[in-house]
Amino acid sequence: MAADGAAEVFRRRGHAVVVGASLAGLRAAETLREEGFTGTLTMIGDEPRDPYDRPPLSKQVLLGRVPADGTELPRRRALDARWRLGVAAAGLDLAGRRVRLADGEEVAFDRLLIATGARARPWFRESEAALDGVFVLRTADDAARLTRRLAAGPRRVLVVGAGFTGSEIASACRERGLEVTVAERGPAPLVGALGGVVGAVAARLQRDHGVDLRCGVTVTALEGDLAGRLRRAHLSDGAALDVDVAVIGLGAIRNTEWLTGSGLAAGPRGVACDAGCRAFDVHGIVTDDVFVAGDVARSPHPLFGYQFLSLEHWGNAVAQAEVAAHNMISSGLDRRPHLWLPAFWSAQFGVNVKSVGVPPLGDELVVTQGALAENRFVAAYGFQGRFIAAVAFDQGRWLDFYRGLIESAAPFPPAFTNLDRRTDGTRPVPADFPDPSLPTHGPTVTLSGYSPSERRLRFTPAPA
Amino acid sequence: MRLVVDLNRCQGYAQCAFLAPDVFTMHGEEALIYTPRAGEAQREQVARAVAACPVQAVTVDWADVPVAAEEAGGHGR
Structure with a gap:
């Protein structure tokens, strides 16, 4: 129990800043208070909403059983926090310990938790992504827009990508009685996450429920009419489909761009951190005052050969946030490793x-x-x-x-x-x-087994 | 009130669906669909469901205010 002065002073009167006000950010903030943090707590989130739960968006919400703005997360306790919602973090000054916000304001911190998560990967061609009828599904606003359109009864929905989100969207469409085509580049749905044997079961489930499932194809173009409404989709096998709605389910991009140039080991695969959730800098040296949790984190897991796991999992966000918060106000042997089983x-x-x-x-x-x-x-x-x-x-x-x-x-x-x-x-x-x-x-799980020190030579900042 | 179910923990015992059918319903054999925001009228039902869950997978916050928005008005230490 080495009474590390710094951690104790921080616990009593430090300033903790949490960037990212979703599941991981909220649970971390609760844990900080739960474990006796009495300093100042600032929560920064780019969405102008109370922290809300995302898994229901592709299920209950798309089915019309729950409104898109009705999934706010319950609080485990009062937070007594300052909230900066509706403004994204735009930069990090590691040496000066400041977070720069998109509106130009700067927020100083003693310890920082990065929980900026991921966003939906947009359709690759911007002009086509902008067509009326092309959707992604990640946020409550996305869900509200898509649900409204599904309720209006489109003639056919195209789901691009048969990962978990795409498959759940297709399922909701069928349950609503809508015609749906799923286009998947791989040989079966869920194949990247579960493999071909189980993927074949997922494929049969889709077809048994009336999904027009097309595997081994990609969507090459989305075509609109003069009014800018989606009308047709072209596939790599030469097929053309008349569709009113296309939902892009091509996975997520980790929100690390704001850390470009900050000196942290942040890139497209996330922010690298140790098993105690402390962020690595670009040299592979662990930082003392910057922590990471949730979808944006990638950390080594002893059970899996110390490979760095990036987990876009609800349960990981909760567990990692709790460990990160605990470690923010602990020192030495009191710190805990994040050993959550995916x-x-x-x-x-x-x-x-x-x-x-x-x-x-x-x-x-x-x-x-x-x-x-x-x-x-x-x-x-x-x-x-x-x-x-x-x-x-x-x-x-x-x-x-x-x-x-x-x-x-x-x-x-x-x-x-x-x-x-x-x-x-x-x-x-x-x-x-x-x-x-x-x-x-x-x-869903990406493995990228390089130690931070090895990565030092390969490090390339994320494209701006 | 707001609630969330840890569906990693949930094992489909369906006690909640029996005790608070307005809030929790089974979808197929094992999947659970629930309403994350429930009204005062469901309070008693939900309390029973939370207590009855064999794996304690339901977290409830009995308050029903948009806390962040309220606190965002400069409140803090």
């Missing part, structure tokens, strides 16, 4: 999809419970003879068991017998992930 869920086509571990690291897969053909199963993923991940379709209650296997590096394939094991669960098959060297927009 986990996420998705609901689509009436099926609850849940995952623990890091499926894309897996090279083999075995169906340990249920059957792929029944859309109800647990698929276990192995890597070099040990458990690395498990994915459940409508079998979520078993995942805690698999979590234990992953955390203890249990041998794979499993030797145990268990409930509901079928014949196709006796021999592992290749998990069938796409070649990671091929371009893709979006596995």
Whole structure:
């Protein structure tokens, strides 16, 4: 318990600035107060809204069951914070410990938490992205616009990209009775996150629910009429589709541009930090007063060979924010590592999809419970003879068991017998992930196994 | 009031859907759909659902004010 003077002084009367007022930022702020931070707390967020929850936007909200502005996050406690909402952070002066805001104001800090998250990757051709009828889905405003358009009953919706968001959008469209085409560059939906074996189940689910699923194609152009309304989409196989709505589901871009030139190890893959959430500078040296949490962070995970994981997961945002906040007001051995086991869920086509571990690291897969053909199963993923991940379709209650296997590096394939094991669960098959060297927009987990010191020689700032 | 369900933790026991059907509904076998902002009329239902969740996955904030907007008016230390 080395009573580090700096941490104690900060805890009592320091100024903590949190940039990013979404899930990670809010939970970090709550944790700071919970753990006795009595100094000044400033929250900066680019959206002029109370912190809100995003997962419902592609589900309840698109279905019209919940208004887009009705997903504000509950508070665990009072924050007594200064809020600067509706203004983005535009720069960071590391030496001077100041955050520059887009309106020119500067906010000084003693310790900073970066939780600026990610934004939707826009359609690559600006003139086409601007067409009336072309949408992305990331913010409450995005959801409000898209829901309004879906409610108006378009003749056909095109979803570009069959990752989790794209698949959930397609599911909501079908539930609304809308015709929907999904165009996916890979061989199946969710293939980057879950591999080809489980991706094939996702493909069948889509088709069984009436989705016009087209894999192995890209959208080459979106065409509008003279009034600037989307009318047609052109695919790489030569097909042309009449569509009124196109939703771009090509993954997310991490919000790190504001850190360009700041001296932090920030780039398209996020802001690199140690397992204690302290940001690295471009030299690979850890900073003392700048912390990172949520979608924008990438940090090494001991369970996965100390590779740097960037996790766009709700649960990661919460867990990492709590660790970051704790470490902001702690020192030495009181600091905790962020050892959260990756986990996420998705609901689509009436099926609850849940995952623990890091499926894309897996090279083999075995169906340990249920059957792929029944859309109800647990698929276990192995890597070099040990458990690395498990994915459940409508079998979520078993995942805690698999979590234990992953955390203890249990041998794979499993030797145990268990409930509901079928014949196709006796021999592992290749998990069938796409070649990671091929371009893709979006596995949920990205692995980029370089240590910060190695990266020093390769560091190139993000394009402005 | 506002609420959020940790769906990593949720295991689909559906206790909430039985006790507060206006706020929580099952979607298919196992997926849960809920209303993140519930009204005063649902307060008792929601309290029961929160208490009954076997994995304690529901977080509720009984207050119903846009706190940040309120505090944004220069309030602070």
